Amino acid sequence: MERNLMKGNEALAEAAIRAGCKCFFGYPITPQTELAAYMAKRMHKAGGVFLQAESEIAAINMVLGAASTGVRAMTSSSSPGVSLKSEGVSYIAGSDLPAVIINVQRGGPGLGGIQPSQADYWQATKALGHGDFQLLVYAPASVQEMVDYVVKAFDRADKYRMPAMILADGLLGQMMEPVSFPEINPDAYDKSGWAANGHKNAREHHIINSLYLKPDELEKSIVDRFKRYEIIKETETEAELYLTEDCDILLCAFGATARVVKSAVNSAREQGIKAGLFRPKTLWPFPVKEINEAAKSAKKLLSVEMNMGQMVDDIKLAINCSKPVEFYGRTGGVIPTPAEVLEEIKKLGGTL
């Protein structure tokens, strides 16, 4: 299979086009701007639409409009921009529309900074907008995984008729790695039963809508959606388990941080400390079965994140607080080093 050296942001864009993404609507923000620039160059030739919107809010609503007609649509941004999109994401979820949203995270809150961060974990997994809803959240840890999960995000968004997010960060977006592109079938799902693309006088009119003025009807729509979420929680979780079979201490990390942590785990093993790594690739749904499997022999867990410990609660819930869960993190755009993480492992290792 052909392999190309590509920057993360550009690989995300190329993967989307190959996945049948027919339109991209975006607004410039560091550190994801290369994605939009790549789309601007490539999308027209690929027979699709690139449009720079007047705002993040407009961009996500353009995605909503395109997705309403059954077309694969995507937008991308970085943390402050994603906050602006939250209204539209809620409407997309409430209207049962598929769409892909990319967040190449930077530091927050507020304008924060432009260096890599994972501080939008809560936003992505708990509350990217008002109301009862979830979105699929994929956390790639390499440029290849960015490609693979963009493809998967489009597929699952269509399958479950819901928004899917790639939660990347500025480190992954900016780095270059070799990638190959998988075979893709963008037309796997029939949207003719709901898409609002003109009825040609051949069917009833279709309505794309998230408004239910009768409480029992709104409740039913949400309960039906949550039944789909149950299926997703059963079938869509993904995680990497590394040296977990005999581990005393289980490190938990996602995205770029997991690469740092993997180095630290290897160093710990060289020093005789039985460390392992659990890396969730799906953040929602959280890989509950997988972490319990990984934590079987562990006496302690250590979550390492580029934030103030936003994943810790999910870990504790997943293992039902059966073991202590410690935290080490850097935030604000600071990337933890393998040496720092190894120090933490040693500190905890001494208490095992």
Next chain:
Amino acid sequence: MAVAFERPKALIDIPTHYCPGCTHGIVHRILCEVIDEMGIEGDTIGVCPVGCSVMAYDYFNCDMIEAAHGRAPAVATGVKRTNPDKFVFTYQGDGDLAAIGTAETVHVATRGENIVVIFINNTIYGMTGGQMAPTTLPGQVTQTTPFGRSPELAGYPVKVCEMLSQLTGTAYAERVAVDSVPHIRNAKKAIRKAFENQKAGKGFSIVEVLSTCPTNWGLTPIEAIKRLQDEMIPYYPLGVYKDVEEGVFPKSEGGNE
């Protein structure tokens, strides 16, 4: 016997939620007559955002999308860009179009987006119970201007057609009213022209319709029509504000594709 007058096919035969005496019904009807006459119902997608028109998706027989408050022009852009051969319209109120959705409104016109915007100006927020709109007249009493709209406190009304006609991407902007039979006839002609513009790929078209809101104005329907004539039309003069016959793009046959 020939039927001389009937409900347009594009207008679904169900009761609406509009208040008695409200002029939304008239605008819905003439819009649907245009859709019928052009034979485009099967190729039309309407976008209705938040406001009194929020449930209009139940009344129009074409495919419909309900948008967030102010976002209809962005949603319509997403629809039109991916379906350039379809007819796309938005149906928006004054709070939606000229307050919370101002950026979307200005930029959809700036881009010369080849869609039709039907803009209902009744100088008040109807759905939420009569608060000040960006188009509320100076001195007008509303729930949030209980002593009358004071320009010192709340600024001046937005004149949408005047504003949008300054933009190069606007192909057509006309202000009409639905207070009398001649005006209603003219309003229908304007809507037809806007859709014909879209068919020809001329660029952005907006028809602003001066309308009444008897409930929130605290007037009878007849008094409301009189207010529209005596107070609104002098402030918001009717007429064509812009009409670019050749379209806004060079050799604009393809519109904005």
